[in-house]
Amino acid sequence: MSTRYNFRDNEAKWQKAWDEASIYQAHATSPKYYVLEMWPYPSGRLHMGHVRNYTIGDVIARYKRSCGYSVLHPMGWDAFGLPAENAAIQQKVHPQTWTLENIRLMKEEIKSLGISYDWSREIFSCSPVYYVHEQKMFLEFLKKGLAYRKESFVNWDPVEGSVLANEQVIDGKGWRSGAPIERRKLSQWFLKITAFAQELLEDLEKLKHWPEQVKTMQANWIGRSEGARIQFPLINQKDVLEVFTTRPDTIFGASFLGISTDHPFVENLAKGFPALQAFMAECHATGTSQKELDTTEKKGFNTGLSVQHPFLKDVVLPVYVTNFVLMDYGTGVVFGCPAHDVRDYEFAQKYDLSIIPVVKGPEEEGLPYEGDGILINSQFLNGLTTKEAKEEVIKRLVREKIGTSEISYKLRDWGISRQRYWGCPIPIIHCATCGVVPVPEEQLPVKLPQDVSFDQPGNPLELHPTWKNVECPKCHKPAERETDTFDTFVDSSWYFARFCSPHALQPFEKDKAEFWMPVDQYIGGIEHAILHLLYSRFFTKALRSCGYWDISEPFQNLLTQGMVCHETYRDQTGSWLYPHEVEKQGAAFVKSSNGSPVKVGRSEKMSKSKCNVVPAAKIVDEYGADTIRLFMLSDSPPERDFEWTEAGIEGSWRYLNKIWRLVTGNLDEIQSVKLSDAPGHFTPEALSLRKLTHKTIHYVTQDIEQFHYNRYVARLREFSNVLEDFTPSEASERWALSEALHTLVLTMSPALPHLAEELWAELGHPPFVVNQPWPKPQEDLLTVDQVTLAIQINGKMRGTCKIAPDLGKDAARALILDLPFVKAQVQNTMIKKFIYVPGKIVNVVY
């Protein structure tokens, strides 16, 4: 018996054995369990965030397998995207070559972790076999009116002459060129997610096991609000401007109209109005991100036009073109009520507009006051509450035919066009005669051409002569292919369905998909709380309305994991250092290469830019898969951030060896034990061990079910701490020890599959431990006959007392008031209150 566990040989051995037995291949037999981790973007190296994600998923997959479920646990590649193009530009390597090589490397690393994936279902978003279905779906959506074309803004880099992602715009400038970015309009494809706004909102209630904060974020993102649409006729003109407002009650506080720079009326007005044109250009000299738009200084341009107040015939309001009214929300026009809106208040002060308070709050409030209250200065609304006033205004608007009630959503349609090469081509042909023509189904897939160059800026597809120039399928005259590709979120909005029948000729076989779906447990980073998850929910519903299946929600349960963090290090020059470049000298850190002092920064999310990354492959190589898996589970609960430390991984490695010694060191003791022959009598020591064994099963099961993996590991450690001190002296104790060791191996197997497999063999069993049923606790061993009751006197902890857990209140009172330390404190004072929570606490108030 070796005292050191040989992870290198064992992990390779068992991974090979699992592979050869194909034990992780999913078979569609009930009951089913579909566990899915978010598929990775193949960046080339596995990082700790991936390891954490896959480990969390693997524990539940293995646990459910032991519980008798038929488990589907697949893995694939979110292989399209911007980094491949950046690599192409920087390293002169084709995006496909770069991507496939990255996949090869990452797959090798994932495999070394021993995750129970069914690799026969592996899929790649960049393969035409995958994206052909996406192109067909898009054409279906087009037929159903769920896809359409409209103009919208992109970040335009005037120096590069290309479109930039928000990420590539830094402080309003292009990341490569440094040139100020402008917003430019392009005609682009959109998916009508707003058609499902109400359903996406309502169905959140069905998602019982989604984190509340994710549901709240999605609900706020959808942003349903009830309000009114009100007409404001322009003075001396025929036109009418329509406003959407959620505060129709404040209509008498209106002092101006704000209209979006992108409103058709403004675009029209700007013709022959150079000052306005200049203002609009000024507003467009910014990127498209919401954060940038919101934090840019609020500006307005007085058009000189004015509108009539809907209820006050002698009041006219000036019309300002503004940079803070969004064309995408409501009607693109707002009325400004400075007394009751912070933004309007600032605007009114800047442009010296009147501020009329019309809502009186419950207390003396300063302005602006955005809360509810009683209406003042408001004609027929005076004295009404905010809620009543809203109803009354709408009633009048409808009666006078100058407005209606309206429900509005913040959610905007999903722009899916990207002016990039490395994505799924949009299957459309533009013809001068026939307009927008879908590529006929028999010509699908539209494959990406291989022969492209990144020597010039912009999308290489634009510059590709033979791919771009085609014949119109309808009139056969020369036409052009759509050169935009899909947003990569499209690829990840249905991959979970493809896994159900990954080799099917259609996107997925309906019966297979309806058998496996919905995903029973979805696991991924919190950063996807809104976009990816909302798009996937939308796609599921859109596919339903196109007749693909009868599924409405893709993910039954959701776990959002926290980030993996690490300390940051900088040398004297301020450059970031990798953890492997520094070493500890006493309490301080120094640079390994020259011994110079290192400044230790706070722990942050692992990122290449700050060099605080630890490559997973290195750790697997040094400590093995089980050690890294154990550490990933031990410290933090999955939804919290995780702190990576060298000490932590060491600690996990030591624990692995401890288990190894514990089991192998007791083999002789339990050699003669037959677990099927339970002894008739147990010594008190044996009984007490058995109680712990069954309590451990009980709690470990609960902890795994609830994803309290750190507690699960803590229970295993507590259990093994006791086992270490247990020396059997007769038969029933040897039996109890054998039961305990078997339980330890079985319960640790979801976390430490390789070690468990090896020890299962050492215990004399044929493979595989992963196919063993999950142990069940014996109920009669879970009862306790005494608990430690906490005793408070006047709310302060004063002592404890051993007591039967179900003792009645009167008996408990007599017993406790008779305790010496209670008597001493209370003496003969009258007891005012005696609070008794059986099994937990007593509070004596005197």
Next chain:
RNA sequence: GCGGGCGUGGUGGAAUUGGUAGACACACCAGACUUAGGAUCUGGAGGCGAAAGCCAUGGGGGUUCGAGUCCCUUCGCCCGUACCA
């Protein structure tokens, strides 16, 4: 700016969801053992204090017999913000 979170010893965290704050670990200290190892084993440990005890869950206030947990307020950090994935 807006939306959502998080904050507990030197460190990561635990606390049956309003009932003994610090489980389980890491780091540390003291000791044992030795075929000096990536060891292992035993003991200690929130702070102050000789002790009794007092103080402690980012800060301040409140509700309660009782608050890490609920409410108000404030500070700090993190995620998302629609073209990073």
